[in-house]
Amino acid sequence: MPSQYRDFTFESAGRWRFYRNTALQVTAPLAPLASESPITHLLSERQEIAASQHSRVCRAMLSNGGEALSVYLKGMAFKSPRDAIKQQLGKSRAMKAFEAEQLLQSLGFTTPTTLLTGWRQRFLFKDNFFTLSVALSDYADLYTAVAQLEKQSHLQKRAFIEQFAEIIARLHRQNIGHGDLRAGNVMCRYSEGWQFAFIDNERTRQYAKLPESIRIKNLVQLNLLISPLIAKADRQRFFNRYSTLCYGQSNTELLGKVIDKTRKRLKIMLLKKKIETSDLWL
Numbered sequence: 438m439p440s441q442y443r444d445f446t447f448e449s450a451g452r453w454r455f456y457r458n459t460a461l462q463v464t465a466p467l468a469p470l471a472s473e474s475p476i477t478h479l480l481s482e483r484q485e486i487a488a489s490q491h492s493r494v495c496r497a498m499l500s501n502g503g504e505a506l507s508v509y510l511k512g513m514a515f516k517s518p519r520d521a522i523k524q525q526l527g528k529s530r531a532m533k534a535f536e537a538e539q540l541l542q543s544l545g546f547t548t549p550t551t552l553l554t555g556w557r558q559r560f561l562f563k564d565n566f567f568t569l570s571v572a573l574s575d576y577a578d579l580y581t582a583v584a585q586l587e588k589q590s591h592l593q594k595r596a597f598i599e600q601f602a603e604i605i606a607r608l609h610r611q612n613i614g615h616g617d618l619r620a621g622n623v624m625c626r627y628s629e630g631w632q633f634a635f636i637d638n639e640r641t642r643q644y645a646k647l648p649e650s651i652r653i654k655n656l657v658q659l660n661l662l663i664s665p666l667i668a669k670a671d672r673q674r675f676f677n678r679y680s681t682l683c684y685g686q687s688n689t690e691l692l693g694k695v696i697d698k699t700r701k702r703l704k705i706m707l708l709k710k711k712i713e714t715s716d717l718w719l
Contacts, residue, residue, distance in 0.1 A: 455555025462502035579620035606682035614651035616640020
């Protein structure tokens, strides 16, 4: 693990070890209680946000050099004893997400900017991993963006689908596979065209050559977005644009694999009662 990343310094406070963005300018010292991350005591207006079983997320405000910033603080717990061992021997989930963010930003993709990320060190044992990042301004997740398409014209809806296909194609052409490309991890906003950002990047990575299994996984994850506003023709338009940019033509073999796996996933979701029979669009 590098001792320093560009625009970051490696610091410590009590039992905590962390990488600090040089843009983070707080007046009070980062001297937390042993049970809290080194920034918690400086946050105000904290609001808990729904998160996965092994994570805890809150949205809050932070005074940064006199500027009020909306931030997210994410704490990550061990998923299992095996996971605890893995994170002692290798990179933590927080550091993997941080490095993926650095990679994506270096290639021109948008992600939240990390201000602070690290862990608690008790003798040789690391625990209580955390990340503090700046909230994306004026972005909404893909679920919300799709729901708002009802207010858009046919041409506006088509532009949204095609521009979204273009960003996913660009991601895959860079041989990057997103670890969890569900709709909640894609953020969108409109500003002279659609702009997209990627969050929850702890399993995002760049390959020498993107494996087909990862490509299919990402496309299926997006295909599981269920909305009456997204017709089969819209999904086909997305794939046609994506396929043309990645392969120069429509890749019918890939389409067949994506459809087959999507169908299987939808059936599993139905059995688990996560969706209704009326949601089986395929």
